[in-house]
Amino acid sequence: MERSTGDSSSGNEQVLFPAEAEAHVSSLVKFSIPDIGCTQQWQRQREYLHKLNMQAVQNASQQSDEFVKEFLISHEKLGVLIHELIAVRLWKDKVFSLLSEGGGQKPKSTFPCYVVLYHEATIINLLETVLFYKESVEAVGDVTLDLVDYCHQCVTWLIANHETVPVEQQTTDDTLQELQQLNCTLNYGISIKALSVLQSFVTNLDCLPLSVTTRLLNTHDIPGLLVSVMDQQPWVRKDKNGKLLKHIEGKWRDVSPADRLQLTKTEAQVWISLYQLLMSPECQKKYHLHAHNKNHIMRLRSHLLETVVDQIPQLSELQRYLGHLSVMDPPASSSSDLVLEQVPEIYDQLVRQNNNQWRKIADQQRKKLFLPSDSDLQQQAKRWVEACNWDVLETLSGDAPKCAQCGQTSAMKRCSRCRSEWYCGRECQVKHWKKHKPFCDTISSSTPH
Template sequence: MGALDFSEADLLQATGGKDAEPMQALEAERAILDLKLFNIAEVGCSAWMRQQEVVERLNAQAHRNAQQHSDEFVVEALVSMDRLSLLITDLLTFEVWKEKVFPYLRTHFAVSLDSVTSYLVLYHEPALTNLLEVTLFHQHACEAVSESALVELCDWCHRSASRLLQPITLPLTPADPKELLTRSPEDDLREREVEMSFATSMASLTILRYLSDHLSTLPLGIIPRLMRTNDTVALLVSLILAKPWQQRRGKQVHQYVGGQWVVAGRDSRGRLLQHEAQAWLAVTNLLTDAGSRAHLSLDSHRMEQLQRLRPLLNDVLLDQVPVLKNLALFLDQLVLSGGQQQQGSDAHNACLIIEQVPSIREALLRRSDWEKLAMQQKETFFGRDTQELSHSRLQAFMRALNLADGSDAIAESTGQQAAPAAVRVHVWRRLKLDLLEPWGDYTCRLDSSHATEAVQVEGEQGTRVHGTRQRLQAMEVAPDAKALPWRSKVAVVHGGVSAEAWVELPAAETRQLIDKLPKIVWVTVGLLATDGFALQLKCRKVEAAAHRDSALGCWCVYVPVGGALNVGAQSPEPAQSEGLKQHPALINVIG
């Protein structure tokens, strides 16, 4: 990767993501009016990249409007300008590109392409999915989508949700430092790809639930597509039983909450998760609606699968989602009747000989020169020009946010090495996946009164990285200081180079438990082998700065007070191997 290596949150903000400047209604309407459909050969071109940035900004604004319960002008503009079918077609186009073209480009993305461009391209699918998710919540938005696009969307949701049943290994906790030193660039890219794919699949459950909410107003061909062709009920039942939103590693149970994996506490046991609730609600809608139930074909296997849900519908679950009582009643009636109420509907369904055929994806799959197309895009859209454009875009973004001072920019442009007297630290509070709240900025000054110390980091297979360590000046704790958030994104800028880490500090459930927390916590951001520096930030427990996180319900008590800066040598010995490139920033929290 290049000198500028940014996290998902940085890239979202740089390109109009969830922390971007709010859009006005007229600006959003103009942007939506200018949306166009690109063919699969144009994925990655400059115009496509610009539209991707627009989609991310629209997605951020749509979520902002929904959370603030304000005028949802993004949704209304998408509906009135008939752009929802276009977004669905764009989603299908990128799905085919990712399935057929991207495998030939994966190594190029990992080794030769900078993280900025690779992230912007791969994030296109989650951005479109999130925008459709917040839009299709509204009934009039579902009604505005053409029948052909809705059929394609049903099929896409089925394909995407089905991936949740595949056995995959998700990074639930930060990787071990030794493991980071030995991982290949392809491993890093594949991990990011898996995380985005998992988030997209989870969002598809929400879209399925919204479609099931509005069955009575959707075109007639949608219900047979959901119930018979895709057998959505069987898929949802399998997901509820498999619980992909929950994984056990050793003695700990990890749950997918707010777009990230967290360790389930004792108080969260038995609590219904958001995506689990979406699956339950979708099943309830499909099985209790008279129109969709008419297309339900029952056999002994299907009866057995449905009855496996009944023991899960206990009082704890029904108290959280009372509407599930309708599903429990349906399952009880199904047992009593033995499924005989379906006999009359089978003859009716047998008369259905006309069905909407999905043509968009079929048309996209007609070409076969995928490898040739990948090589063309590698030379044109994902070559040196694209890397220089993304590099300059992020440099402008850093200057706009004051993440790099002028001396760093001048030194970089002249080829000279700058010697900054301070390290800038920026902290964002993490609310959920890709949703950050600016928290605070800190300036860590180097302590010239202490001599530098030589450091050496040794990895596996004999790899070594040399550098120096310089202490930081002690940072005064202001009377009105506020402790760092429990979960945060920390970005550090040194000499025009940025490193970042997702940090989860120790926190107390109640104020009385603060005394049991460690007095000092060290947070390491950056890796000598990949970022060229590593900041070791010393955080002290300061009860006067303690505050309760209203969203997460825990007490935060740690304030930065000093630390050290490790800077790698220009010519490490031995030279870095291919396994030492393009690693994510290290998160290292020591109590």
């Protein structure tokens, strides 16, 4: 499957030069959970990773020298990225959940927590871009199992919660509700990226330790999990008017009747992963196929339509395999083979380090994240402005800007103060001003004029 590319006719401006990118990569370190969102060092690294992600995506979309990937491999920093990814996820599960529990104090501004929540999406996007290549998958090394476990957690969340994710962010004056809604929306996008990362591992099993194959097939039963994903079709929704939407390149888009059967990138990745896991001779030998998961896998037959096979021809082999499997007993697996299996360490290590301290950490971080001073807010906004290159981001998205109030793609006017929001006209800008003003004031006061 080829990497999708964007329009490279514009966007010659780079976010980072190679020397800057190497300096940023070489400085990456692991942070403890109490540091997340609360120290200058963590904020600086978040800024570096944001820039590295934008540059990596820009290089990939323009098919230019992917020096960010090379530096991450040569400086052996992929393990640091995975540690930070798991740390932020654990922070969300253990600390943010306490900060945002019902009846608690509402945040003065959503910005400090937004920065932390968005950080997980930045890292998984960077990993997805980098792990497109086999040499990157090989370079992950001993922490591969940790990333496999993380992806399993994300995909499990997707199956259970995708129907609760709003297609568009709903306007609300409740800052806590806004953060919870944002977290749900970000989790959806992160889970979609996790499916892509899983596919990178599945298609490169030949260069990974045997324990990775065992964990994918039998510990987590990823084939069965992906069948559930195919049953749920989380990339398809209907809006409030009954119009069909598909999640394509990170956005919900209207789908014309002629394109309804066209596979999305995510759907194609799930099919390719299933093909590799079910058809590879080595996987067939290792997979513990029994009556229960055989019946579950047979559900794929209802999804293997002619239009799907036309788009991914090798799925005809999977179609034949499922036909044979339907009339025979599950083949015996080599489950009696002795396997010395590695175990993931990052998650358990972080839990041990902070066990029984989650409430204490939440209480310590509440002032910094929920009740920051005006000077702290301005400092964070300044860092955000310095890290974001709006022109490059718009070039990479390739979409017409949407009105922040009504969501229409006819937005032609931009906020002249912060330059981060678009509107289709003055009426929408005035309606949205009450919600936008705190963010706009913070950003504009931190932007050099």
